[in-house]
Amino acid sequence: MANLIAPDVRRQPVSVTRKMSASLPGLRKLAQDKGLKIHHLGAGYPHPEVSDPREFLDAQQAYLEQMTANEGLNDPLALPEHTREEFAYGDTLGPMRTRQIFSRIYGRDWQTRMKPELLVPTVGATGGISLVCSIFENSGTPLAYITDAPTYAGFMARAGLCQHAAIYSVEMDDEGPRPEVFKNQIRAAREAGRFVPFYYTIPDGHNPAGFSFSAHRREAILNIARDEGILIVEDAPYLYINFAEQADRVMPFLSLDPAQTVHLFTGSKIGFPGPRVAFLYSEAELEIAEGATATLAELALVQSSADILFHNPAAFRGFEALLHERKCADEPFTERNSLWSVAEGKLEVYRENRAIMLRGFDKELGAHKDLFHWTVPAAGFFSVFTFLGGGVRTDDDFIQAMVADYGLVVIPMYDFYPPDARVRNPVAGYDQLRISFCFSESTGEQRRKDLTEAIDVFCNAVKQIAGISGN
Ligand SMILES: Cc1ncc(COP(=O)(O)O)c(C=O)c1O
Structure with a gap:
């Protein structure tokens, strides 16, 4: 054999x-x-009481009918443009309109002006983790990923696939990762000859650590990441599964510094996990070969085109429906002000x-x-x-x-x-x-x-x- x-x-x-x-x-x-x-x-699954899709499917259907009506087709047998798009090869970035709407709403919720052209679709946050790892792994350079101790099992599983990447972890106290250990681990990894591309974390509703980082600690970690020149990969599935009063909500790294952050949004917890709609967002620019620069979003897109090429446009259209609301069945859908x-x-x-x-x-x-x-x-x-x-x-x-x-x-x-x-x-x-x-x-x-x-x-x-x- x-x-x-x-x-x-x-x-x-x-x-x-x-x-x-x-x-x-x-x-x-x-x-x-x-x-x-x-x-x-x-x-760790969404509760069945809040993940029954039937009401959502009805709203999605009505939203698609509204889209068809908005196209103003004279011939009732003509194929609506949005239906054609949903069943054709599309853009690796997914439909522009969905990304435009999402960036307006999410940006408003998290007090940052997002650029829809920098939103890269991923297959769940899991796909986002994999994508950001792949960007750095392909060159073959020995790598070190900084993360928390404890950290998300899915991140460890993905990092473990790369034989030239090692995890350097950082113990936490009840405010977040310990800043001194964080700095020392970056330096120790570099002394061991490894390139340190990023720190992976879940600052809100940490899985598995069961707490959120304080605002003060986020600042301290961000300052070290800036000084040391490493990115913060912020996995954010629980950003909206948030129990703080509105005035006490702590801003994510995305809001503090989108150029230092790779933010992973997923629809799995706020919407539904099945359609796997998620986005990677970053305003980071990286130095690449011979002093040239590229945005992290461009690098992610190149990687994604090779891995996935086309996302499922119908899933994005369904997500777009979730970004809209209507007062009652006779009223038209309008864009939501917020995802809250x-x-x-x-x-x-x-x-x-x-x-x-x-x-x-x-x-x-x-x-x-x-x-x-x-x-x-x-x-x-x-x-x-x-x-x-x-x-x-x-x-x-x-x-x-x-x-x-x-x-x-x-x-x-x-x-x-x-x-x-x-x-x-x-x-x-x-x-x-x-x-x-x-x-x-x-x-x-x-x-x-x-x-x-x-x-x-x-x-x-x-x-x-x-x-x-x-x-
Ligand atoms: C920290 C963390 N990241 C990622 C995921 C998976 O997200 P997705 O369903 O979007 O792949 C989970 C889900 O349990 C999670 O807890």
């Missing part, structure tokens, strides 16, 4: 979330055989779930703050729960026992720490869990009941584990 695997192809480790979903059916059965109900505090009105439809559920989780933790564990800590997320889907007392190791066996003994599905944190962070601290994350409050199978009142029960079962379990049961 031919050996199809090249000898130097590195084996990708299987992520803990994948291992978890593979072992879940068996564990679920074990728990159910004991009469235990399964409680979901692990999955779309977010509000989702936030109702996430806000309520977050409050149920935090209220439950406070009520059941508030008297034991010496033993337990949990982050209070200003955005996103997650809180990180830490056992402070020592003696608890949240490894795979612990996670399996949580399902088998209590019916609780939670995610361990250790796997989100990049390899270099685990060398510095071999027990990094082994006292932590990622608790997600975004997903349950039930909706409405049953959702509230199920989550309340899940948090109750969780609190009782951790009290038992910490040896304070019944207190």
Whole structure:
């Protein structure tokens, strides 16, 4: 038999979330055989209550009919131009009109004037991560990616595909990455002969760290990135899944300095994940060969043309429909002023779930703050729960026992720490869990009941584990 695997192809480790979903059916059965109900505090998926597409599909259809009417065709059998475009090869940048509308609305929401010609479509934020990595990887130069410890598993998986890229990670405190460590890691990577193109992070609703960076820390990190000449890749899926009051919302790196930032917008959480509509946006200019310069958007476009060539124009048209609203079915669609009105439809559920989780933790564990800590997320889907007392190791066996003994599905944190962070601290994350409050199978009142029960079962379990049961 031919050996199809090249000898130097590195084996990708299987992520803990994948291992978890593979072992879940068996564990679920074990728990159910004991009469235990399964409680979901692990999955990072949009809630079914806010991801039913039927209303959206009706609005999309009506929006397309309005587009047809606006074309003013005399012949009722003529093919509308927008339909022809949706089914033809298009521009690698996607339809100009969608990008123009999106840049106006998003720019208004985040107080920056965006240039639609610098918006590069990507296949989800996942595709954005891959695109920005590919821009720098193709030359073959040894690279270092700076990121947080812990960081997003999808970023680690993508970075791990490149054999000449290494991750240099930065520990965080409760305001964000530690500035001194950030600077030192950039310098250490350069001393090791690596080119440092960017720092990848999720400043709002960090997945998995369960908090948002303070405004002050963003400034400090941005100043270092400017001084050191590296870009900040800002992955922003939870920017609108935001629980702060309007006046307290912290601006993303995109608003602070679009020339130092590569911002990744995705429609997955504010809209729907299936259509994979997302954009990379950057006003950065880079030096390329022989002193010439190019915008990062141009480089991304060249890379994207080779990888994807044409995005799905119908998906963009659907996204364009989401950027419009109408007061009632008889009224025409008009461009939205803001995406916050779309977010509000989702936030109702996430806000309520977050409050149920935090209220439950406070009520059941508030008297034991010496033993337990949990982050209070200003955005996103997650809180990180830490056992402070020592003696608890949240490894795979612990996670399996949580399902088998209590019916609780939670995610361990250790796997989100990049390899270099685990060398510095071999027990990094082994006292932590990622608790997600975004997903349950039930909706409405049953959702509230199920989550309340899940948090109750969780609190009782951790009290038992910490040896304070019944207190
Ligand atoms: C930090 C982060 N980046 C990217 C993604 C994936 O985004 P998309 O669905 O747009 O690929 C997620 C989704 O869970 C995420 O949490």
